[in-house]
Amino acid sequence: MIRKIKKVFDIFFKYCCLYIHFAPRKNNGELVYLRSFPEATYAPWFQDIFFYDTYTKIKKYSLKDIYRLYELYSLATQACNYGGSFVEIGAWRGGSAAIIASAKKKMLNSNDFYLCDTFEGVVKASFIDNFYNNGEHNDTDLNYVNKVFDKLNLMLPKVLTGIFPDDTGNEVSDNVSFLHIDVDTYQSAKDIFNFCQNKFTDKAVIIFDDYGFFETNGITILCNELKNKKNMTFIHNLNGHGIFLWNKV
Numbered sequence: 001m002i003r004k005i006k007k008v009f010d011i012f013f014k015y016c017c018l019y020i021h022f023a024p025r026k027n028n029g030e031l032v033y034l035r036s037f038p039e040a041t042y043a044p045w046f047q048d049i050f051f052y053d054t055y056t057k058i059k060k061y062s063l064k065d066i067y068r069l070y071e072l073y074s075l076a077t078q079a080c081n082y083g084g085s086f087v088e089i090g091a092w093r094g095g096s097a098a099i100i101a102s103a104k105k106k107m108l109n110s111n112d113f114y115l116c117d118t119f120e121g122v123v124k125a126s127f128i129d130n131f132y133n134n135g136e137h138n139d140t141d142l143n144y145v146n147k148v149f150d151k152l153n154l155m156l157p158k159v160l161t162g163i164f165p166d167d168t169g170n171e172v173s174d175n176v177s178f179l180h181i182d183v184d185t186y187q188s189a190k191d192i193f194n195f196c197q198n199k200f201t202d203k204a205v206i207i208f209d210d211y212g213f214f215e216t217n218g219i220t221i222l223c224n225e226l227k228n229k230k231n232m233t234f235i236h237n238l239n240g241h242g243i244f245l246w247n248k249v
């Protein structure tokens with residue numbers, strides 16, 4: 001009897017988990033989030049030995065999956081032809097930053113770029129954001145970043161500690177060709193984009209990490225607002241990235 005009850009409970013529990021995992025979720029009745037399964041199967045992230053080796057060394061220092069990290073690596077590689085600086089806002093323990101820096105080092109033999117974080121967690125959460133309240137992801141410090149760059153034998157990039165752009169924006173003096181915004185909240189991402197848009201090189205790529213996720217709905221809203229801006233083409237990648245290709249001419 002007890003066995004039977006346990007079996008029924010197990011089946012019920014499994015279905016509950018499946019439902020939570022796959023059921024569509026709505027945000028304020030407007031945005032729908034539903035797990036996507038593309039039909040495509042090409043998987044260069046397993047084939048590129050340099051990337052895969054780098055990924056295995058840094059994965060503990062990142063909250064991102066292999067799909068987004070590979071896309072950062074691939075876009076950073078291509079942006080090396082655009083001539084400007086690389087900037088990441090929202091580095092946490094430095095995992096995605098290390099992937100970007102490795103791509104730059106491989107292409108240009110320099111991994112010079114701006115790595116920005118408050119190191120005190122997420123900021124500027126407002127009524128727009130579903131999930132964040134400020135202070136999340138504060139479980140980090142510069143030692144983690146040092147460690148991951150050391151693991152890859154990379155020089156430590158320029159680290160800007162504080163809220164970007166409010167505290168540290170003025171330290172980015174050059175033009176920007178690669179911008180990774182991974183900050184989770186609407187207002188934080190908006191201020192960063194507005195500040196950086198006057199600095200873009202003729203061609204630039206801007207990646208919003210959090211476009212496709214229910215927990216970071218503020219970023220979905222922001223990218224949807226920016227979609228019709230002049231000089232930019234928007235790509236919604238099913239890995240969750242919102243990508244803007246900037247082309248001034």
Ligand SMILES: C[S@@+](CC[C@H](N)C(=O)[O-])C[C@H]1O[C@@H](n2cnc3c(N)ncnc32)[C@H](O)[C@@H]1O
Nearest residue numbers: 062063090091092096117118121122163164183
């Ligand atoms: C999800 S974590 C970044 C994850 C990281 N890119 C990785 O590879 O896993 C978001 C980070 O953004 C930082 N952050 C949010 N808004 C910021 C701002 N305006 N300026 C600087 N850092 C910010 C937080 O401190 C937090 O560490």
